[in-house]
Amino acid sequence: MTPPPPGTPRRTPAGAAVLREDVTEAIRAAVFEELASVGFARMSIEGIARRAGVGKTAVYRRWKSKLSLVLDLLTAFAAQGLPAPATGSLYGDVRALLEVASYALRHPVASQVIPDLLVEAARHPEIAEAVRATLLDSQQGVAAQVVRAAVERGELPEGTDPERALDLIVGPLYWRLVVVRSPLPEGYLDDLAASAVAALTS
Known part of the structure; x- marks a missing residue:
């Protein structure tokens, strides 16, 4: 049988499943x-x-x-990433990051799924790695951009640790919404952003 000339589009084999x-x-x-x-x-x-x-x-x-379905879902979610805020100030960036994080963590699906997956991560190394990529690595990338912009503006010193910044910014919010499951009082995100900035700049 003569092979098709180079550049000829390959046809889908007869009977092959086409996934909608x-x-x-x-x-x-x-x-x-x-x-x-x-x-x-x-x-x-x-x-x-x-x-x-x-x-x-x-x-x-x-x-x-x-398991492979959930891992695929988490990996796809992590790949989307979150855009780093660019408000022009450290406080504005931190406040914007908290707003996005609080919206995500208060979503009824996320509030149920995340704690359950953390439990399963202790039993399945594959889930642990996927959860890390979804919940930590992508957030660290955003925190690194926030820190880098603040350093360039002179608001933070060179060598500021993005991981520590992420802990200070999102850690209290995660504790309140996911662990304690307590509603946020009025002005909470403003106060938390101010406290995080004060800790980072002290």
Whole structure:
């Protein structure tokens, strides 16, 4: 059989499965909902498929297990990243970062999914790595940009540690919203931003 000339587009083999993007997105949305509803341990491919309105085969064509599905979802989420705020001042950047973080952490799905995944991370190294990439690495990148901009403006000294900055900025907020699950009083984010800036510049 004569091979096709170079540059000829390859045809999809007859009978090959073509994965519909709308079905893939429906399954991904169902995973978030299922995680928030029953948690990772009780989550099942059957439940995901039922919630997405597809058959189990549609899920297994894309992911071999619920673990690989969740890992893929976390990895995709981490890859999106968050834009670093650029308000022109350290306080403004910190306040903007807190606003975005508080919105994300107060989302009903996130408030259920994150604590459950942290528990599962202790049992599954793969989940631990994915959670780290989602919750920590992407945030550290944003914190590094905030610190770098503040150093260039002369608001922070050279050598300011972005990891320490992230701990000071987001740590109290995470504790309050995810661990204690206490509502934020009026002006809390303003006060927290001022306290974080004072700690970073002292």
